[in-house]
Amino acid sequence: MTYHPKSDFMRVMIERGFLADCTDYQGLDEAAAKGGMPGYIGFDATAKSLHVGSLIQIMMLRWLQKTGGQPITLMGGGTTKVGDPSFRADERPLLTPAQIDDNISGIQKVFAKYLDYDGVENPALMLNNAEWLDGLNYLDFLRDIGRHFSVNRMLSFESVKSRLDREQSLSFLEFNYMILQAYDFLELNRRYGCVLQMGGSDQWGNIVNGIDLTRRVLDHEIYGLTSPLLTTSDGKKMGKSADGAVWLNADMRSPYEFWQFWRNTTDADVGRFLKLYTEMNLEECERLGALAGSEINEAKIVLANEVTALCHGAEAAAAAEATAREVFEKGGVGDDLPTLVLEPGELPVSIVQVIVRVGLAKSGKEAKRLIAENGAKIDDAPLSDAGLMLDAAALSSPIKLSAGKKRHALVQLG
Incomplete structure (x- = not known):
């Protein structure tokens, strides 16, 4: 990338590794x-x-x-009813409006x-595309919007092609998703000046x-910017761990488990993740990422602390x-570990x-293998x-269970 940006926003995107491509x-x-500048990202409610x-x-x-722009968080109240087929092998299960x-x-x-x-002067906007998608008249939409889309071109997109090449069914419902997402951008530009x-x-x-x-409907100049699809250095998809998705809400993944996810980052990813997921200055990110041996573990603790502080x-x-x-240094149990509380009536329990x-573990089979x-x-x-x-005697005081060196939990009687 030899482009030298004038804006703080583009400088940050390029320097910190957020930029994969730009129109x-x-x-x-x-x-x-x-x-x-208003800019948006859509999030489907799956x-x-x-x-x-x-x-x-x-x-x-x-x-x-x-950097002075106006972020728009667009909830996919409308598009979630269809489901994004991009790079999926099968159709998403349909959710009810209440679930969405x-x-x-x-x-x-x-x-x-x-x-x-x-x-602030540039407050973020929280919007829901159901606001304009739920009330669409199908015939008007086909005539006014559908005529601008070439099926030949839509079939050439990699996300669709990969599904068809594997001879997996792509429903007409899913095929409409990309038209609806395109229409979101049009409506956000028309209503909120989003570019x-x-x-x-x-x-x-x-x-x-x-x-x-x-461009076709409003003749407005607007832009697209994509981030790299992140995998960890060992090839795993970002966001997954050995025991499932690493959720951002505390009621679905405890702050301690969230912290542990980042603490367990592989050495090769520390510098990159500090740039992407924290606001530390670049020199410090690079210094920490270049540490070796046992010193890199302190860099991982800095990463875990910074990311967890932002989220929780x-x-x-x-x-x-x-x-x-x-837990790790003193062999204690800590106050913040995931805890299972058993009632006396459940005992004895395997x-x-x-x-x-x-x-x-995800299953009894996996637990036995462990x-x-x-x-x-x-x-x-x-x-x-x-x-x-x-039995009750075994649980007269809380017990600590561990899977490997890094995952721990407590079990106690209620």
């Missing part, structure tokens, strides 16, 4: 340099929380606001941590569609670090069932008996 670097840079895979997009919106509304209320909680909706759509690089085709449509608050980050040090219920491979501990001692039953 017009110079045009977008000039629009950002004027100040107050679950009650976003996970770490969406955090790069949330940070892009945060930087847009910090419930999911949106859960997702909205996280944005208030990263964006300011009312206390930028951002998203992961898998959204490139959808973003370009929206730019083309808005500084107190939660400090508590998670204190618990981790208690250790395999407890390992699953506390979240250290024990067989010497990966499980009970109160820091090897657990070798998969047939062990826990």
